[in-house]
Amino acid sequence: MSSTQMLKGILDGCLLALIAEEELYGYELATKLAAYGFSDISEGTIYPLLMRMQKLGWIEATQRLSPSGPKRKYYTVTPDGRMELAAFTARWRQLSASVHHILKEES
Amino acid sequence: MSSTQMLKGILDGCLLALIAEEELYGYELATKLAAYGFSDISEGTIYPLLMRMQKLGWIEATQRLSPSGPKRKYYTVTPDGRMELAAFTARWRQLSASVHHILKEES
DNA sequence: CTTCGCTACCTTGCTTTACAAGATAGTACA
DNA sequence: TGTACTATCTTGTAAAGCAAGGTAGCGAAG
Numbered sequence: 512m513s514s515t516q517m518l519k520g521i522l523d524g525c526l527l528a529l530i531a532e533e534e535l536y537g538y539e540l541a542t543k544l545a546a547y548g549f550s551d552i553s554e555g556t557i558y559p560l561l562m563r564m565q566k567l568g569w570i571e572a573t574q575r576l577s578p579s580g581p582k583r584k585y586y587t588v589t590p591d592g593r594m595e596l597a598a599f600t601a602r603w604r605q606l607s608a609s610v611h612h613i614l615k616e617e618s
Numbered sequence: 619m620s621s622t623q624m625l626k627g628i629l630d631g632c633l634l635a636l637i638a639e640e641e642l643y644g645y646e647l648a649t650k651l652a653a654y655g656f657s658d659i660s661e662g663t664i665y666p667l668l669m670r671m672q673k674l675g676w677i678e679a680t681q682r683l684s685p686s687g688p689k690r691k692y693y694t695v696t697p698d699g700r701m702e703l704a705a706f707t708a709r710w711r712q713l714s715a716s717v718h719h720i721l722k723e724e725s
Numbered sequence: 726c727t728t729c730g731c732t733a734c735c736t737t738g739c740t741t742t743a744c745a746a747g748a749t750a751g752t753a754c755a
Numbered sequence: 756t757g758t759a760c761t762a763t764c765t766t767g768t769a770a771a772g773c774a775a776g777g778t779a780g781c782g783a784a785g
Contacts, residue, residue: 514709516770519742520623521717528720538762548716556743558764563742580761581751600721602621607714609655610628613635614707623741626771645733663772665735670771687732688780 522552523560524599527592530570536583537561561586569595629659630667631706634699637677643690644668668693676702 529535529543537557544552561584564570569592572584588596636642636650644664651659668691671677676699679691695703 514627514713515743516627517709517713519626519771520621521713522743525717525720536762537764547720548712553744553746554763555745555747555765559744560742562764577752577761579752581763583762602624603717603721605655606621606624606628607718610632610710611714613632613654614710622772626742629772643733644735660773660775661734662736662774662776667772669735684732684780686781688734690733 518549518552521603522556523564524596524603525549526557526560526564527569527588527596527599530586531588531593531596534585534587536585538583564592567595568592625656625659628710629663630671631703631710632656633664633667633671634676634695634703634706637693638695638700638703641692641694643692645690671699674702675699 525544525547526540529540535543537554540561541552541554541557544557561570561572565572565586568589570586570588572586574582574584577583632651632654633647636647642650644661647668648659648661648664651664668677668679672679672693675696677693677695679693681689681691684690
């Protein structure tokens with residue numbers, strides 16, 4: 512059992528939270544997640560996730576030129592996305608508390 | 619997006635932790651999880667999970683009669699299961715810290 | 726005695742989602 | 756020309772929770 516299963520339903524919330532802080536593009540998110548302790552989230556994970564969230568109306572994209580390299584797609588969070596982020600945060604806190612409670616029992 | 623996706627890769631660790639505390643049977647686990655804040659984990663989730671963990675050698679089962687009702691299958695954790703539980707706990711702490719870190723940034 | 730409800734277990738098929746692998750391009754420097 | 760880095764996207768696979776349904780034992784109410 513790897514740790515990838517644990518990410519399900521969590522990554523999208525994390526991406527939302529990061530984009531809510533500041534406008535970001537996909538490639539940047541990949542490196543940023545690593546800095547936050549997520550070991551090597553692949554681009555094959557991030558890009559489909561971004562497109563999914565855009566389709567759901569949680570984020571919006573605008574293309575802009577890069578000082579060096581191909582064009583970038585910058586994402587921002589919509590009002591719907593902010594609501595979804597709040598809902599995610601609530602769900603996470605609930606789950607986190609429950610698991611913590613269970614794990615502490617046997618320390 | 620429901621919260622069920624968040625449970626992936628987490629439920630097995632939680633079941634292991636509960637069984638490590640005391641010998642338990644499947645039906646009991648379903649009610650116990652609810653008490654710990656997991657809203658309504660269905661039996662269609664728990665039983666396949668228990669069989670999977672038994673196949674992996676993490677838990678062992680013994681059938682015993684019930685004071686009232688059909689026979690019960692009591693599970694205990696094997697040494698391999700304890701090791702897996704420790705590994706799960708480590709993974710959880712790491713993930714939990716990372717997500718917490720990301721979510722706190724925008725409070 | 727039969728019917729209803731609770732206990733207790735299991736199976737099938739569906740859906741979501743992360744990921745490996747690979748494709749496509751633009752820029753820059755040697 | 757070729758190598759390296761940036762940047763995006765696609766396809767196919769596998770894992771795992773869950774809804775829905777099935778089987779069966781026991782006890783109490785009618």
